Amino acid sequence: MGAKVLILVTVAVAMLRMVLGASHTVGAPAGSWDQQTNYTLWASRTRFIIGDELQFQYSTTVHNVVEVRKAGYDACNSSSPIATFLTGNDVVPLAAIGTRYFICGVPGHCGAGMKVQVNVRLKAVRTVQRCRGTGKRLRCRFETVLSSATTAGIDQSAVARLGLAVVATGLMLFF
Ligand SMILES: *[C@@H]1O[C@H](CO)[C@@H](O)[C@H](O)[C@H]1NC(C)=O
Ligand SMILES: *[C@@H]1O[C@H](CO)[C@@H](O)[C@H](O)[C@H]1NC(C)=O
Ligand SMILES: [Cu+2]
Numbered sequence: 001m002g003a004k005v006l007i008l009v010t011v012a013v014a015m016l017r018m019v020l021g022a023s024h025t026v027g028a029p030a031g032s033w034d035q036q037t038n039y040t041l042w043a044s045r046t047r048f049i050i051g052d053e054l055q056f057q058y059s060t061t062v063h064n065v066v067e068v069r070k071a072g073y074d075a076c077n078s079s080s081p082i083a084t085f086l087t088g089n090d091v092v093p094l095a096a097i098g099t100r101y102f103i104c105g106v107p108g109h110c111g112a113g114m115k116v117q118v119n120v121r122l123k124a125v126r127t128v129q130r131c132r133g134t135g136k137r138l139r140c141r142f143e144t145v146l147s148s149a150t151t152a153g154i155d156q157s158a159v160a161r162l163g164l165a166v167v168a169t170g171l172m173l174f175f
Helices: 002-020 039-044 070-075 156-174
Strands: 023-025 053-057 065-068 083-085 089-093 098-103 115-132 139-149
Touching: 039 115, 053 098, 065 070, 065 089, 070 098, 083 089
Parallel strands: 023 053
Antiparallel strands: 053 089, 065 083, 065 098, 098 115, 115 139
8 A cells, every 4th residue: 555655646746846846046955046156067967847947146236138049149148038037036937848048148248158048848757567476466656757858849739738638647546
């Protein structure tokens, strides 16, 4: 019984993570949205999944956040912003697959390294069932495999349906 509950909880947590997403404070834990943090290094240590969000935390008297396209990012040019954030505690949802580019719009800051690009990926849930024995001695084990894909072929609703199927299968087999 304990193991069954544990497996269901594991699947539920994986799905919840997929639905609710994680919040990534840019630069954390060592830094924040500042001029000291190496954001290339920070981004390389973080996995950005659809449904996650970024949080930019900074003093509004010193910095801001401008979302730009790649050209603006490369050139530190914020004159054609996609969005501008000024609250000092900005939440940016990562709702689609692709690369997002953010720079500080205060003159000189982007050029000094205050720029971050994040690659948003899709995480698909796959369950593998392994069974041993026969009849009443049949022992089945589910393994939840989380695999990321940058593909554009799988849409989110397909993944959501997959998740529901996983729960339905789990309920049918365990109870
Ligand atoms: C930031 O980190 C990356 C990856 O480790 C490294 O290649 C780069 O030189 C660093 N940049 C600075 C300014 O230290
Ligand atoms: C910034 O980009 C705009 C076009 O979006 C361009 O007109 C302008 O000259 C650029 N500024 C600099 C300093 O390169
Ligand atoms: Cu700044």
